[in-house]
């Protein structure tokens with residue numbers, strides 16, 4: 001039985017509006033492939049109206065006392081906190097991420113993010129420069145103007161919060177485009193924000209990448225671009241930024257290594273690997289530890305325990321509290337993940353350890369469900385070991401020589417995250433320093449918290465957003481003011 005389809009509006013200048021195109025995008029629940037909502041299919045004209053209102057709002061928002069802006073963020077955090085179960089359910093329904101393992105932790109982190117940045121508004125400090133007694137030279141941290149933000153669907157509200165909170169804290173205004181696959185929970189958070197901020201300070205628009213994202217990226221009145229998503233689109237955003245010499249922050253893809261040394265407690269580390277690979281988010285995470293380098297001596301026993309534990313994960317209805325693992329976001333991504341699995345199955349060099357193609361019958365065939373899959377391969381030089389799959393497909397590679405494994409770990413154009421597992425802390429630290437990644441964890445697989453300067457090396461990104469330093473670097477510009485104190489008095 002199909003349910004009632006709820007028609008949502010986007011938020012421009014404090015108003016809930018349709019697109020001037022009057023077109024809609026249907027939102028499908030990936031667990032049952034049913035359409036359950038629509039959002040406006042925004043186009044260039046909507047972007048123009050939104051940016052204009054944010055430009056006007058900037059005049060007064062940038063002058064609001066920072067302490068007051070911080071208080072507003074704290075009030076928003078409390079409001080989200082009060083409604084977090086409802087928002088978690090929306091996340092689970094539109095993304096297919098399981099409510100217990102993903103959607104609730106995501107919204108809890110969103111509350112933390114608003115609280116963290118709410119507490120930082122007094123930290124927008126400048127410096128004084130010691131140029132001698134005759135001059136007062138100091139800097140101010142000024143906002144940039146209207147931020148254009150584009151976000152993906154994999155952790156939509158968390159990634160939105162990472163851009164909303166620092167933008168508003170620093171006195172910028174913001175036009176954000178939600179991902180066409182998961183706009184509803186972000187819309188809910190944007191609605192909560194509207195109760196606390198003047199119209200136009202934060203506009204939330206919906207639409208596709210080419211029709212709505214691109215006009216936002218190229219809009220002449222945008223002063224900064226902040227993007228999270230694929231490396232391919234990230235390059236387009238950077239090109240758009242180059243047109244007008246705009247600052248840009250990019251949080252892009254990854255193919256992160258997990259290196260397991262032979263001295264680990266295997267049972268405990270297996271749990272860590274499951275966390276690092278983000279299996280309970282169907283591995284739709286840019287930081288997924290998707291290349292598992294296992295020492296030869298423990299390879300067989302470790303991989304067997306890993307496969308056994310993965311087999312016990314409960315895959316099913318994202319809204320059921322018992323579920324560990326939900327669905328892939330949409331048909332396009334599902335097909336992409338299945339194509340990688342087929343490629344693995346066809347490759348003669350490769351051995352499948354567990355998983356494989358998803359079932360064609362039964363309850364899991366009703367949605368975009370996939371099953372945890374591991375391939376064993378001799379080398380790192382293989383499509384499945386090089387490309388971001390964004391699905392629960394782990395490539396396990398044996399290693400023996402430490403220098404060799406670090407070299408393999410670094411053989412990637414990505415450099416977002418990495419995981420090192422050893423009881424020998426000296427080894428762990430040396431490996432962490434040798435790995436070319438923006439975030440290396442030793443003996444832990446999860447643990448992203450506000451305050452951590454999160455971001456990528458190489459083609460995994462540019463700039464940092466998740467910390468005080470990230471906020472100052474990415475959302476403010478320094479102005480230097482020099483005053484000559486040696487001016488002679490007017491002769492009377």
Ligand code: NAI
Nearest residue numbers: 151152178179208209213214229230233252253286388390
């Ligand atoms: P995508 O990069 O196309 O989408 C991300 C956002 O960018 C969406 O809001 C989309 O509407 C927008 N966008 C797309 N084309 C645009 C354009 N030309 N101009 C402006 N905005 C544009 O990612 P997609 O297609 O959803 O996923 C494809 C692959 O990207 C995944 O398989 C995964 O490998 C990677 N990805 C990485 C993410 C990360 O967190 N680093 C998040 C999502 C996807």
Ligand code: MG
Nearest residue numbers: 028029030181
């Ligand atoms: Mg969908």
